[in-house]
Amino acid sequence: MQIIISNSSKEPIYEQITKQIKSSILTGKLQEGMSLPSIRQLAKDLQISVITTKRAYEELEKAGFIYSIVGKGSFVAEQNLEVIKEKKLKVIEEQLSAVITNSREIGLSLNDLQELLKFLYEE
Amino acid sequence: MFNLIKRDLIIHKWQILLIVPFIILFIITASDTFFVFFIASIFIPFNALAVDEKKETNILLNSLPYTRRQIIASRYLGAILYMFLSIGVASIALFVMNRPFTMTDILIGSGTFLLFSAITFPLFYIFKSGYISSIVLISGLILLAIGPPIVSLFAEHFTVITDFINQFTASELYIGVSVFIIIIYTASWLITNTIYQRKAF
Amino acid sequence: MENVVELKNVTKKFKDFSVENINLQVKQGFVTGFIGANGAGKSTTIKMMMNLLKPDAGKVNVFGLDYRTHEKEIKERIGFVYDDNVFYEALNLKDIKRIIAPAYKRWDNSLFYQYVERFELPLNKALKKFSKGMQMKASLAIALSHHPELLIMDEPTSGLDPIFRRELMNLLQEIMMDGKLTVFFSTHITTDLDRIADYIVFIQKGKLVFNQSIDEVAENYALVKGGIDLLDTDTEKAFVHVHRAATGFEALTDNRKAAESIFGDSVIIEPASLEDIMYYLKGGIYHV
Incomplete structure (x- = not known):
């Protein structure tokens, strides 16, 4: 599992961690049932305080991305609807980005693109 | 507790061996044999005290799992233990050097040592660290130098006291003096204990 | 037991300085950094935690116990590192170990020698010939060899180079891995704490300014x-x-x-x- 922390970022460190773990789960790099490093191990690896990693895991747990078993550690949770939704949304974002890139290449304006999208969506 | 007493030996390292020439020196120079036993007994406890009066050492000892009561107890019990040890070494030295000595010499020597310790130990804990050890040692030596003449002066001029002492038998006198010394030593222990409880480091 | 150390309304007055009404908790399994300028009252507070000083008013509890009744039990479970060398400086590490080891029931000789090796400490050299960094390493080796549950350090990093300071922080995280050890240390070098501290206690002119988690500090x-x-x-x-x-x-x-x-x-x-x-x-x- 790869996590990169920026100390100069305005984003709090625990948020940087949750974002990156979320994205690993959504992109399928971390799969259901896989175990995550312990709070203390992660803190040591990232050279940050335990309380920060603890908070990151708590947020992920609240959002349903991971679950913890006392004495065993934390694991990637079964993906619930919310998670799947977010996963799909991410895919859609990526696809739309590709559409935008293509549109720009041929000089299609945002208005034209919106018209096209509307037409297709309502069909 | 015994660890605290043993510590007095460890902090001396090889210097502990200096006790032998030290004793021999006093056997040669001292006029009274009891003095040899007295000086020999002083060597270990007072050298240890000289090291221990430092603030750092007190911080160390009090940060370890010892109570203040134990630290003081080790000082008072250790002094007695090392006194016996030193008397042993001194006796051997006297024997080897073919100097005669009696049980009375040992008793007077150890009695003087205990009295001296009882008076000086609390001083180490009352005053801030610094020169106490040297002051105590020097004043002790001066006391010993002027002590005997004063006693004989008393014996000559205050016949009331000598008459009072003379009415007891020798054994009665020994027991009386022993009890007196034990009381003083215990009182000193209690005083030092009280002082040490209140000390800040 | 969530709070390893608890100070309640602790006051200590000296002629020209005092710490007043200190309330602070040290949480189990975390690193608590104790910051403040020189002379703010950090050492005084730490000395009261170690029972080297007795407060004029208020209560000091360590492991939920009172020093008046459980002094030995408490100190049995504390490892300490002070800014100054408190060990007999004429002695070498081997002799110092001979004095310290029997004091603890849980002294672990093999652990001690592991640290000696890891820190590359000489066993037969008098402590006064040690550099500042080596003295600190020696103190740490001694402090950790009886499996303490609480490590109290007073300015452990002052006078140390940045490389060793960072190594020390890594070491702390490593030995805290099982969550049993609690660390409380004072410092005025705050970069050490920005890195690994979980809680920050800030003292100023003898008064506590705050006692917050590093997240709360960042949020507030x-x-x-x-x-x-x-x-x-x-x-x-x-x-x-x-x-x-x-x-x-x-x-x-x-x-x-x-x-x-x-x-x-x-x-x-x-x-x-x-x-x-x-x-x-x-x-x-x-x-x-």
Whole structure:
């Protein structure tokens, strides 16, 4: 599992961690049932305080991305609807980005693109 | 507790061996044999005290799992233990050097040592660290130098006291003096204990 | 037991200095950093935690126990590292070990030698010939060899180079891995704490300013920078200290959200480092 922390970022460190773990789960790099490093191990690896990693895991747990078993550690949770939704949304974002890139290449304006999208969506 | 007493030996390292020439020196120079036993007994406890009066050492000892009561107890019990040890070494030295000595010499020597310790130990804990050890040692030596003449002066001029002492038998006198010394030593222990409880480091 | 150390309304007065009404908790399994300027009362507080000093008023509990009745039990479970060398400096490490080891029931000789090897410490050299860094390593090796549950360190990193300071932080995280060890240490080098501390206790002129998790500190405290014209008696209430210059103002707030809602996008709001907080609060905490 790869996590990169920026100390100069305005984003709090625990948020940087949750974002990156979320994205690993959504992109399928971390799969259901896989175990995550312990709070203390992660803190040591990232050279940050335990309380920060603890908070990151708590947020992920609240959002349903991971679950913890006392004495065993934390694991990637079964993906619930919310998670799947977010996963799909991410895919859609990526696809739309590709559409935008293509549109720009041929000089299609945002208005034209919106018209096209509307037409297709309502069909 | 015994660890605290043993510590007095460890902090001396090889210097502990200096006790032998030290004793021999006093056997040669001292006029009274009891003095040899007295000086020999002083060597270990007072050298240890000289090291221990430092603030750092007190911080160390009090940060370890010892109570203040134990630290003081080790000082008072250790002094007695090392006194016996030193008397042993001194006796051997006297024997080897073919100097005669009696049980009375040992008793007077150890009695003087205990009295001296009882008076000086609390001083180490009352005053801030610094020169106490040297002051105590020097004043002790001066006391010993002027002590005997004063006693004989008393014996000559205050016949009331000598008459009072003379009415007891020798054994009665020994027991009386022993009890007196034990009381003083215990009182000193209690005083030092009280002082040490209140000390800040 | 969640709080390993608990100070309740602790007061200690000296002739020219005092710590007053200190309330603080050290949470189990975490690193608590104790910061404050020189002479703020850090050493006095630590000495009261170690029972080297007895408070005039208030209570000190360690592991939920009272020193008056459980002094030995408490100290059996504490490892200590002080700024000054408290060990007999004429002795070598081997002899010092011979004095310290029997004091602890749980002394672990093989663990001691592991640390000696890891820190590359000479066993037969007098401690007074050790460099400052080596003395600190020796203290640490001794402090950790009886499996302490609480490690108390007074300015362990002062006088150490940055490389060893960072190594020390890594070592602490490593030995805290099982969650059993609690670490409390004072320092005025706050970069050590920015890195690994979980809780920060800040003391100023004998008074406790705050005792917060590093997250809370980051959420509450911030630096606000903007034009002088934005300041008036109302807006300044959001700050604990304001520094004015011809080019604009720089201020410290202990209520980031309030500052954000007052000034919005008209100012720059940046995270405040512990050093910033210490610097701006040097005059004590008060709202301007």
